[in-house]
Amino acid sequence: MKIIGIIAEYNPFHNGHLYHLQEAQKRTAAADGVICILSGNFLQRGEPALLNKWARAKMALQNGIDLVFELPTLYATHSAYWFARGGIETLTQTGIVTHLAFGVETKKPAVLKEIAAFLAKEAPSYQHRLKNLLQKGLSFPQARIQALPRELLLQNSQTLHSPNNILALNYLQVIYEQKLTLKPVMIERQGSAYMEQNLEKGRYPSAAAIRNYLIQNSTQFLTALQELKEYLPLETINILEDEYKLGQTPVYLELLSPQIMTLLRRTSASELQQIIDISEGLENRIVKTALGCNNLEEFLHALKTKRYTYTRLQRFLIHLLLNYTKEQAVHLKNGPPYLRLLGYTPKGQKLLKEIKKKSTLPLITKGAHIYKYLHNNPTTQCFWKMDVKATNLYTLLYHQQLNRKGNLDYLQEPVFYPGQV
Template sequence: MKVLGIISEYNPLHMGHVYHIKTSIEKTGATHTLCVMSGNFVQRGEPAIVDKWARTRMALNAGIDLVLELPVVFACASAEIFAYGAVRTLHNTGVVDFLSFGSEQGELEPLKRIASILHEEPDEYRKLLKKYLNEGYSFPLSREKAILSIINDLPGNIMSHSNNILAIEYIKALKRLKSDMQPVTVKRVGAAYLSTEMLSSFSSATAVRKFLQDGGAITDPVLSHNLPDFTFKILQAEITGRRGPVFADAFSEIVLHRLRTMSPEELRNVPDVTEGLENRLISCSLRSGTLSELIDMVATSRYPSTRIRRITANLLWGVTKNQLKSFVSDDRCGYLRVLGFNSKGRELLARIRKEAKVPLITKVANYRDQLSGASKLMFEYDIKATNSYVLAFPDPGQRMGDQDFTTPIVKTD
């Protein structure tokens, strides 16, 4: 058995994702595939366009054998924490041989060089990082400038691309964990990750979401040309059933209420809130009528909109900085929450049961018996995130709580 691991959001799963899965299998000779997928909220601080069970069905149709959920406290966090939490989840299965990820670079060596500096943090890097931060640059840009000052023969703009940034973080996480998983990268094809332009094929997930958010019809041929047939049918069923699409502005009233009723001291404890940002958030919440207006008003070059979105998303389930720090620092903290599998996934589960380093959760009702301490608290944030997410379903009749307990694992042949 050769096991391929993939970290994903599939928001929604498109042709580029199918290409990545197929090419990764070819490159590694994998016999089984396992993915760790963000649940109902994703790394950019937004709700997924359809829920985690619908996107699990997409993954299983695309060639993934077993889907595990990435805990929301990692899924909706900085690139560094997102990557570390996801790689640690794969590592904790005890069965993954290869970790494959897309990148604009398409080759590992320069990504590994950058990851080594970020992992080791030599004095020269620390001094340069501090220098650029003091000059008012954002942390990501300060880090990029520091790296490029140390390694001057890197390809241009290597750290300016979203998938490269995550790839570097994945490699860094492998080093931190001293993992035996072998990194593999596949060059990204089609539109850029954040491109909003709908193409004839291989459009980005961002473009697909924007098309729907702008009122595009699910029946428009441009969607069927950009999505695998199974993704199109699953999206169509969710939208027809009024369980989607879900967009961030659906949470406007909840988030604005939270901000308008929290004290600065409380808000200061939310992840990513630093340097007096709590006061700016509260002040802007009093002058905003929607979440989009709030984010536009708060965001600056030093505080990118994605960071503000993550802050507002974390308000929905209430995780604190200290809790997140403890989840990250404690390598024993974690679990493997199964969202779906096929017949090969069943074989993977049998092996994981023997070799996993953390509990395997196949029945949510049993989590209190299987988990304790920080792991139990972390799992309960996943439940809270789902309870918040379903409030954005277009059909009020679909918004009942505790759907983590009532929705079965997705199983296919």
């Protein structure tokens, strides 16, 4: 059996994602199915998703994915390494995934394999260089690259700064660290770069450019959506339209400005120290800066440095909102404690039967199923409570107040897509 695994956010699912999926299927001849591990309602770059996890799961299913499981929030909002590790460990725990398909921005994927193999060894000399560079004020992603041996860095510096390649490196590193049999399927990214903010005619866009266009034109959302027809599958357009009419999209970081500014001003430096991503006295700068800023945008601009990038700071803000502490992060090393089903097709239903035979993790198809696994299991409790909390806070950002009720993780059924009728 050949099963392709994809780790994604699909925020939203666009034509570039469709190309990636179809190319993965071509490269993995006679694949028996595709399983996606999808981020929940808050994402790795420190922002809420444009639309909720069930709507994005529906996009994935209607465009060719067979099964969608949730990437737990503890992984989905963490660094690139933990995002990659959480996604891969969730895929491998299904017991049936054989290939991992992911995008790269290089014509020399072998170089990424070589560097990832080096990183997986964690040589003491490398760790020493990394520590020195961090002490000089470089951000972790920058220091991680600059600490590489000269022969690896010399011709590959530009390649290693691309967000897609950074994530690809982490996928490969986890595969090497854990000595997995998972086969990498590296697909060169087509069209715009990962975080390109502008839409270009005739090219696959970045999800960021699509989001920006919809958010900037949110008062004319349906008109803006029709103007994006060239970049989005029809299924994505229809789902976005439905979610907009329900008052459940667009959701974006600025909507959280009052809540987060409130938290920043009422949380003490000692309390901030408990949140992951906070170190080296950053908590004192945060307390001081929050008092001198009117909103989230001003706060991020004032706090950003060479070491603390916008992405890292945004992640901190989401972690503050979720009260994601260093104590909770300890559970990451235990691996995902369950497989949370978000959606499936008829083919996916058959794959679920195989997973039930081969996986050692509980399969959660309804929220109520989790209760029997919570007793005396602190890791499961920690993961599940965070996923529920994330959804409960996310729905408060809906434009339609009648849809802001909590506990959707217990009430919402997995999405079933029967295919074309």
